Amino acid sequence: MSRWIGPIVVAVIAALAAWYGTLAAAPSVIMDRAWMRLADQAGYNRMAHTPPVVAERQTIVRPSPDLAYSICAFDLTQAPLEVMIAPVPDHYWSLTVFDSVTDVAFVESDRDTGGKPIRLVLATADQAVPKAARKVVMPDAKGVALIRVLLNNRAEIGAVDAYRKKSFCRPLKS
Amino acid sequence: MRTGFRYGIMLVVGLVLGTGAAALQLKQSFAAMGIENGPWRTGEKVGTADASVATRATVALRGLLALPEREAIYFNASTDSQGRELSGKCRYRVAGGAINARWWSLTLYDKAGYLIPNPASVYSVGSAAIPPEEKANWTVDIARQRTGAHWIAMPDDQPFELTLRAYHPSRDLLARRGSVPLPRIERGECDA
Numbered sequence: 607m608s609r610w611i612g613p614i615v616v617a618v619i620a621a622l623a624a625w626y627g628t629l630a631a632a633p634s635v636i637m638d639r640a641w642m643r644l645a646d647q648a649g650y651n652r653m654a655h656t657p658p659v660v661a662e663r664q665t666i667v668r669p670s671p672d673l674a675y676s677i678c679a680f681d682l683t684q685a686p687l688e689v690m691i692a693p694v695p696d697h698y699w700s701l702t703v704f705d706s707v708t709d710v711a712f713v714e715s716d717r718d719t720g721g722k723p724i725r726l727v728l729a730t731a732d733q734a735v736p737k738a739a740r741k742v743v744m745p746d747a748k749g750v751a752l753i754r755v756l757l758n759n760r761a762e763i764g765a766v767d768a769y770r771k772k773s774f775c776r777p778l779k780s
Numbered sequence: 781m782r783t784g785f786r787y788g789i790m791l792v793v794g795l796v797l798g799t800g801a802a803a804l805q806l807k808q809s810f811a812a813m814g815i816e817n818g819p820w821r822t823g824e825k826v827g828t829a830d831a832s833v834a835t836r837a838t839v840a841l842r843g844l845l846a847l848p849e850r851e852a853i854y855f856n857a858s859t860d861s862q863g864r865e866l867s868g869k870c871r872y873r874v875a876g877g878a879i880n881a882r883w884w885s886l887t888l889y890d891k892a893g894y895l896i897p898n899p900a901s902v903y904s905v906g907s908a909a910i911p912p913e914e915k916a917n918w919t920v921d922i923a924r925q926r927t928g929a930h931w932i933a934m935p936d937d938q939p940f941e942l943t944l945r946a947y948h949p950s951r952d953l954l955a956r957r958g959s960v961p962l963p964r965i966e967r968g969e970c971d972a
Contacts, residue, residue, distance in 0.1 A: 709829050
């Protein structure tokens with residue numbers, strides 16, 4: 607029996623490492639797949655203003671049918687990204703920027719801006735941006751910028767579109 | 781048995797067990813997020829590197845691109861208030877009071893976290909639909925057919941989950957997320 611003590615210790619250590627490693631790797635693996643799916647459907651470094659979610663058209667798990675989403679999958683490899691969010695009056699709206707491992711690099715909502723637009727430049731630490739720009743440093747090149755706008759009812763999407771479709775993301779011109 | 785073979789076998793057993801345990805943990809709905817409040821499950825520090833490894837993995841798998849808690853807190857339920865799995869074979873009434881947040885919504889998903897097709901395309905009820913006189917005492921019915929003013933369609937027999945979102949939650953709601961009164965999920969009649 608004593609010959610098995612060492613192997614059993616190895617099994618316990620391996621089990622703990624595999625358990626932790628699986629959970630730790632899940633966010634980056636899942637985000638990578640989601641990024642590819644978003645980029646395939648709408649391209650990247652551009653804002654896609656999607657219609658209200660219905661069961662027949664769901665890209666991301668657990669979507670809210672009460673929100674209008676605008677999504678920008680981005681890749682900063684070639685250049686920083688300029689992001690402008692136009693306010694939607696009298697509605698909850700927010701911008702969230704996620705990095706490649708699902709952590710939030712930036713979030714602000716109408717409550718924070720007092721109804722004013724959000725203007726950002728997303729860049730990696732080594733990328734230069736204009737001095738006047740509000741730079742958000744991303745840990746790596748890929749991520750997702752997501753706008754949420756609350757719909758009081760789904761019929762008002764036309765009125766909301768008139769505002770939110772002014773929002774954009776695009777590579778920063780050098 | 782040779783020493784190397786014993787170590788090799790047990791290494792593989794350990795890796796399989798560890799990976800399986802992680803997969804099982806993630807499969808057990810939102811329990812891995814750690815905080816229970818009646819049938820509702822939630823976590824802490826969502827969207828940050830400070831969240832636990834289990835919370836981060838669960839959110840990625842079941843609620844990718846979730847907001848951090850200064851913007852929204854998410855409560856998820858896969859059982860009723862008596863601990864019975866939510867099933868499309870039964871009718872339910874969700875009964876609650878004021879939720880200390882800017883607005884809230886209750887949404888029904890399948891076990892994988894997707895909206896379920898239904899003829900009426902009714903997937904959720906939000907606080908904007910609750911009149912002021914009902915804010916402190918509201919009910920939402922979950923059934924095949926509309927049964928009341930506030931209704932979410934459940935078109936078939938499959939098991940399902942509910943997500944309660946509270947946007948711009950108060951400090952009190954965040955601090956007492958594990959104990960603050962949350963909506964009760966009451967099971968009604970079930971089909972055989």
